[in-house]
Amino acid sequence: MKQIENVQIAPSILSADFAKLGEEVRDVEQGGADWIHVDAMDGRFVPNLTLGPIIVEAIRPHTKLPLDVHLMIVEPEKYVPAFAKAGADFITVHAEVCPHLHRVVHQIKESGAKAGVALNPATSLSCIEEILDDVDLILIMTVNPGFGGQRFIESMTDKISRLREQLNARGRRDVFIEVDGGITADTAPLAVKAGANVLVAGSAVYGAHDRAAAIQAIRRAAAVK
Ligand SMILES: O=C(CO)[C@H](O)[C@H](O)COP(=O)(O)O
Numbered sequence: 192m193k194q195i196e197n198v199q200i201a202p203s204i205l206s207a208d209f210a211k212l213g214e215e216v217r218d219v220e221q222g223g224a225d226w227i228h229v230d231a232m233d234g235r236f237v238p239n240l241t242l243g244p245i246i247v248e249a250i251r252p253h254t255k256l257p258l259d260v261h262l263m264i265v266e267p268e269k270y271v272p273a274f275a276k277a278g279a280d281f282i283t284v285h286a287e288v289c290p291h292l293h294r295v296v297h298q299i300k301e302s303g304a305k306a307g308v309a310l311n312p313a314t315s316l317s318c319i320e321e322i323l324d325d326v327d328l329i330l331i332m333t334v335n336p337g338f339g340g341q342r343f344i345e346s347m348t349d350k351i352s353r354l355r356e357q358l359n360a361r362g363r364r365d366v367f368i369e370v371d372g373g374i375t376a377d378t379a380p381l382a383v384k385a386g387a388n389v390l391v392a393g394s395a396v397y398g399a400h401d402r403a404a405a406i407q408a409i410r411r412a413a414a415v416k
């Protein structure tokens with residue numbers, strides 16, 4: 192299995208200006224982003240409402256970067272085909288809302304997208320033990336999902352380390368470990384040292400006047416391994 196060499200920086204459009212999303216996505220692509228993170232929230236799994244496949248379809252022509260769609264919604268299986276058709280490259284569902292997680296992961300793969308599974312801070316790694324051989328990405332939430340701009344929960348670094356060990360033991364060095372919530376140039380090294388190789392950053396990138404400088408600061412900090 193291919194080892195993933197570089198840390199991927201994925202700005203979250205949750206903190207972008209929704210009145211000009213195309214421009215906002217182009218801005219971070221020009222600024223050196225690797226992926227675009229798209230947060231779909233349903234007001235049920237999380238206490239916030241954001242966007243659906245129509246927005247993914249709208250931003251798709253504005254970037255060549257992979258669209259990394261994070262579904263914070265109940266019954267995600269109802270919407271996986273629409274998000275895939277809209278142009279999602281990665282579709283990540285939360286283990287907490289998927290009693291038939293194996294079926295949903297394979298539904299995502301059959302739709303043509305890469306499959307991710309997300310875990311809230313209080314959700315144990317044991318929930319995904321039986322699915323590790325089937326996934327392309329595991330997303331470790333380092334905040335409780337629902338809002339941008341929250342503080343990184345530092346105790347999650349131990350969970351990231353344990354996950355990396357489990358994946359290595361299975362020879363799955365190709366699986367992305369994505370970290371989402373509170374990533375800044377200060378917290379990025381903690382996540383990367385623990386074993387993460389995809390860093391979502393919403394407010395730290397879109398809240399900055401110079402997005403390119405913000406991405407570069409996170410990338411530099413993350414290179415200190
Ligand atoms: O999934 C999310 C929230 O549920 C967002 O991706 C995340 O919060 C990014 O925002 P920030 O970097 O500001 O914490």
Ligand SMILES: [Co+2]
Nearest residue numbers: 230261371391
């Ligand atoms: Co997210």
